[in-house]
Amino acid sequence: MMAEVLLKKSFEIKGGDFDKAGETSDEIKQMLKSLEMPPGLIRRTVVITFEAEMNIVMYAYEGIVTFVLTEDEIKLEISDSGPGIEDINKALTEGFSTATDKMRMMGFGFGMGLPNIRKNSDIFNIESEVGVGTRVSSVIWLNKHA
Amino acid sequence: MKLAEIVEILQCEVLVGKDELSTEVDTVVASDGMSEILAFACPNSLMVTGLTNIQSARTANLADARAIVYIRGKRPDQMTLAYARENNIPVFATELGGFDVCGILHDKGLKGGM
DSSP, X not given: OOOOEEEXXXXXXXXXXXXXXXXXXXXXXXXXXXXXXXHHHHHHHHHHHHHHHHHHHHHOSEEEEEEEEESSEEEEEEEEESSOOSOHHHHTSTTOOOOXXXXXXXXXXXXXHHHHHHHTOSEEEEEEETTTEEEEEEEEESOTTO | OBHHHHHHHTTOEEEEXXXXXXOBOOEEEXXXXXXXXXXXXXXXXXXXXXXXXXXXXXXXXXXXXXXXXXXXXXXXXXXXXXXXXHTTOOEEEXXXXXXXXXXXXXXXXXXXXX
């Protein structure tokens, strides 16, 4: 049986908007803090959303981050319309990057984004179609021993 | 180690958080790549970086870093400082380079987060 959804919120992210990248993660952090979630769990969640936001800003035209909280888990659905990823295995390799110098000057694009998302997820899934976009799904269990 | 001691040994200018210098840190995460900081995010850490844009302060906040040291005489812009102030993140600037900053902090017993 599916666990009851306690909270669901979607955030639109615009490609190329470097200054605003991260505002969604700030909002999610505030939300989780007000729910008195454990700091480690909050950190894992916002590392995922921040990396996702940066990926959309750097590579896609636009995207949506959907945050869902149930009694058992936090689920993050990140989908974008953009160029897509040609080789997902390469993109998941730490250090591999197709970033431009401009992206690196912003402090991102060192080939750690998707690996960081995967590392902080209990369940991680990625699908991408070249020329269409990318969809990442990430689940964090609220109680790993449940 | 208290932030006050870090300010002293690295000869920092305190740009934000002069009332927060009794805060303790025990770990250092140092990089100009924000994903590197995020990859090794841990509580009670000090972030050392040469990246001065808004994303540096945001990274510190989301990674739960207790304070930021900007190296090589770099100063963040007003937007970045305002963000740090809003989120209670002390911000320091030192003329020292990253190698020296990390060497000094390591000698004083702080450990690396990476």
